[in-house]
Amino acid sequence: MIDLVIIPLFKIAVVLNGVLVSVTFMVLLERKVIAWAQSRLGPMRVGPWGVLQAIVDPIKLILKEDITPTKADKWMFTLAPILSLVPALVVFSVVPFGGDALFYITDINVGLLFIISVTSIGVYGIILAGWASNSKYPLLASLRAAAQLISYEIAVTMTLVSVILTAGTLSMVGIVEAQQETGFWFGFVQPVAFVLVFIGGLAETNRIPFDLPEAEQELTGGFHTEYSGMRFALFFLAEYANMIVIAAVVTALFWGGWLRPFPSVDALFPSVGALSFLNLAFLDLIPSWVWFFGKMFVFLYLFIWIRATLPRYRYDQLMRIGWKVLIPIALANIVVTAVVKVWLL
Amino acid sequence: MVETIVFYTLSALILGLGVAVITTPNTVHSVLFLVMNFLCVAVIYVVLEAEFLAVIQVLVYAGGIVVLYLFVVMLVNLKRDPEAHQDPRRLSLVGLALAGAVLLELAGIVVYSYSREPSAPVAAAAASPVQGNVEQIGWLLYTDYLIPFEVASVLLLVAMVGAIVLAKREL
Numbered sequence: 001m002i003d004l005v006i007i008p009l010f011k012i013a014v015v016l017n018g019v020l021v022s023v024t025f026m027v028l029l030e031r032k033v034i035a036w037a038q039s040r041l042g043p044m045r046v047g048p049w050g051v052l053q054a055i056v057d058p059i060k061l062i063l064k065e066d067i068t069p070t071k072a073d074k075w076m077f078t079l080a081p082i083l084s085l086v087p088a089l090v091v092f093s094v095v096p097f098g099g100d101a102l103f104y105i106t107d108i109n110v111g112l113l114f115i116i117s118v119t120s121i122g123v124y125g126i127i128l129a130g131w132a133s134n135s136k137y138p139l140l141a142s143l144r145a146a147a148q149l150i151s152y153e154i155a156v157t158m159t160l161v162s163v164i165l166t167a168g169t170l171s172m173v174g175i176v177e178a179q180q181e182t183g184f185w186f187g188f189v190q191p192v193a194f195v196l197v198f199i200g201g202l203a204e205t206n207r208i209p210f211d212l213p214e215a216e217q218e219l220t221g222g223f224h225t226e227y228s229g230m231r232f233a234l235f236f237l238a239e240y241a242n243m244i245v246i247a248a249v250v251t252a253l254f255w256g257g258w259l260r261p262f263p264s265v266d267a268l269f270p271s272v273g274a275l276s277f278l279n280l281a282f283l284d285l286i287p288s289w290v291w292f293f294g295k296m297f298v299f300l301y302l303f304i305w306i307r308a309t310l311p312r313y314r315y316d317q318l319m320r321i322g323w324k325v326l327i328p329i330a331l332a333n334i335v336v337t338a339v340v341k342v343w344l345l
Numbered sequence: 346m347v348e349t350i351v352f353y354t355l356s357a358l359i360l361g362l363g364v365a366v367i368t369t370p371n372t373v374h375s376v377l378f379l380v381m382n383f384l385c386v387a388v389i390y391v392v393l394e395a396e397f398l399a400v401i402q403v404l405v406y407a408g409g410i411v412v413l414y415l416f417v418v419m420l421v422n423l424k425r426d427p428e429a430h431q432d433p434r435r436l437s438l439v440g441l442a443l444a445g446a447v448l449l450e451l452a453g454i455v456v457y458s459y460s461r462e463p464s465a466p467v468a469a470a471a472a473s474p475v476q477g478n479v480e481q482i483g484w485l486l487y488t489d490y491l492i493p494f495e496v497a498s499v500l501l502l503v504a505m506v507g508a509i510v511l512a513k514r515e516l
Contacts, residue, residue, distance in 0.1 A: 076373070109477055113400040120408025124380065127412070131373060131419050139419070146416060150409070157404075170479055 011105045015092050023240040028054040030304045037308035058233065066229035069133060076132035081227065081234035084125025087118045088241035095248045096173045098289035099258045104173065111172040112164065115249060116157055119204070123149045125238065126213070126223050133226035141222040145213035148318060149204055155326035156200035159193045162330075162337040163253050166190060176257035187254035192333050194254040196326055198299075201246035203322070205239060207303055209310040212318060247299035248292075255295050258288035351392055359385045372418045376411060383407045397478040 028043065028050070035042030043050030068077055094111040096104040108114060123146055130142020164170060166186055167178040179185050187194045203210040214222035224235045251257060260283040313321070362382040369375040383406040390399035475484050486494045 073373075076377075108396060110396045110400045110479060113397070113404065117400045117404035117408055120404055120412075123408070123412055124377075124415075127415055127419070128373075128377075143416070143419070146412060150412060153408075 008105060012093070015097075015105060016089060019089060019092060019241055019244060020237065022244065023237055024054040024058055026240050026243070026300060027057060027236075029300075030307070033301070033304045034308045037305075061233040061236075062230055064229040066231060067226075069135065069226050071134040072226065073132040073134065076128050077226075078231070080125050080129035080132055081224075081231045081238070082125070083128065084122050085234045085238040085241070087122040087125075088238045088245060090118050091115050091245050092248075094172050095245075096176060096252060096257055097248075097292050098287070099176075100288070103258070103289050103292075107171055107173040109174075110170050112160060112170045112175065112253075115172075115245070116153075116160065119242070119245065120153055122238070122242070125235075129227070129235070130223040133223075135226055137219045137221075138223045138225045141213045141215075141219045141225070144219075144315065145206060145223055148206070148210065148213065148322070151319060151322035152200045152203040152210075152326070155322060155330050156197055156204065158327065158330035159196040159200065159333060160253070162193050162333045163190060163197075165334070165337045165341055172252055172257075176252055176259065179256050180259055185254060185256040185259070187256075190254065190333070190337070192329065194250070196330055196333070197253070198246075198250060198302075199321075200326065201250065202303070202306065203318070205242045205246060205303075207243070208307040209313050210318060211312060212315055215312060243300060243303055244296070247296045247303070250299055251292060251295040256291075257295075258292045260284060260286065260288075260291055348392055352389065355385050355389050355392070359389075373415065376414050376418055379414070380407050380411050383411065395478060397482055 031053070032042040032050070043053040046052040046056050068074060091114075093105040094108060094114055096107065098104070101107075126145045126149070127142050130138040130140075130145070133139070163175070163186060166189055167175040169175060169178060175186075182189070202208075206213050213219075216222075219225070224232055227235060262283070359382055362378050362385065365378040366375050366382060369378060383402060387399040387402040387407070390396070390402060475481055
């Protein structure tokens with residue numbers, strides 16, 4: 001009873017709250033980092049250096065009036081934000097935040113496929129939001145978003161196949177353990193796959209430079225133009241939760257998950273032992289989840305950094321990158337990985 | 346016991362959702378009922394301990410194919426009923442005949458599968474040298490069922506080429 005019900009429920013509660021709280025602070029971090037990149041100060045009024053802005057923003061969103069357009073499809077209009085947030089949160093059930101069974105909710109033998117398939121459900125939220133609003137711009141934006149998500153999902157899924165080939169398992173914990181056994185993080189074994197998944201992740205979370213579904217200048221805000229108050233906040237939450245998902249998946253698949261860095265300094269220079277004087281065992285003292293969150297933070301920061309730096313692609317450029325660049329490279333990567341795996345190892 | 350209850354609940358849900366798919370006047374709602382239907386089928390796979398199939402069901406059907414349905418439904422204006430639906434009785438005989446044929450086929454499958462030993466795939470899966478869902482499916486696909494597997498992939502390739510030829514008349 002305790003093992004099957006209470007402990008999982010407790011873990012789920014902790015993870016959900018952790019995700020939602022970190023989303024609010026992600027928004028603050030994003031505003032701050034972009035402000036620094038543009039020589040501004042960012043939010044400064046609420047609390048010291050504007051830290052409490054993270055708490056005030058959600059309160060503002062909850063208190064705002066919740067409007068449903070008269071011509072909207074009421075049911076779908078309510079369902080859409082829920083449909084986009086729930087898959088983003090469900091994915092966290094198989095993310096391994098640490099090496100011990102205490103630090104992940106569950107580990108299933110099709111973990112990675114589970115993540116891919118659940119995130120593919122999220123596109124319904126976006127399509128339905130645009131359709132149910134019964135308004136031009138949201139509809140256009142949702143069509144763009146759906147086309148973009150489907151195109152980049154194919155590229156990302158194909159790329160992940162090569163990671164699965166390298167690891168020999170679909171379980172998220174198993175993939176991290178495979179990196180421990182080989183001694184090399186898959187980011188070094190599969191650099192091309194890492195870049196592809198990261199670019200695909202940017203596109204799937206509708207971030208700059210792929211934020212065409214939300215292009216303010218052309219679409220007045222995108223598929224959630226007609227939303228206000230808490231329902232708008234759900235879309236917001238979903239987008240940032242998806243960013244955290246991408247960061248977590250990239251961390252687990254390519255950068256060793258909860259493993260400490262430099263697992264194989266001696267393996268790099270076996271004959272010389274040049275670095276053996278560097279005793280890195282003290283790194284083991286740091287708990288595994290700290291490494292995981294540290295690595296995740298790097299990628300979340302990278303997301304924000306890219307947003308502050310790059311301009312937006314045109315729509316034809318976006319589709320060309322997805323179909324004519326990413327997918328062929330992903331296919332080639334699968335072939336190369338399979339050949340190396342079968343004949344050279 | 347629990348599995349039986351879950352199975353019958355899900356079966357009732359699937360049937361109900363299937364009826365909803367064909368009776369809902371709004372096409373977008375109908376497509377969404379179809380998604381829910383596919384998700385319930387995925388849960389049945391989980392109950393049968395076929396996690397791989399369940400996840401693929403969600404990924405391919407709910408996450409891929411139905412999204413394209415929804416795309417088409419949203420792009421084509423279906424607010425007005427198509428002409429063929431004006432006379433509801435016109436196609437009902439053909440429909441009845443088709444439904445009867447499907448029912449017969451399903452009944453045949455049920456009788457056939459009860460009348461003999463565990464079917465070939467089940468026996469083969471039990472005998473395969475690998476453990477685990479994904480591994481067993483992969484093993485069977487690349488040993489006993491290699492030719493059907495390759496034929497299916499060629500079929501998909503043909504469909505893809507056909508779609509490209511239809512879309513781009515002059516290449």
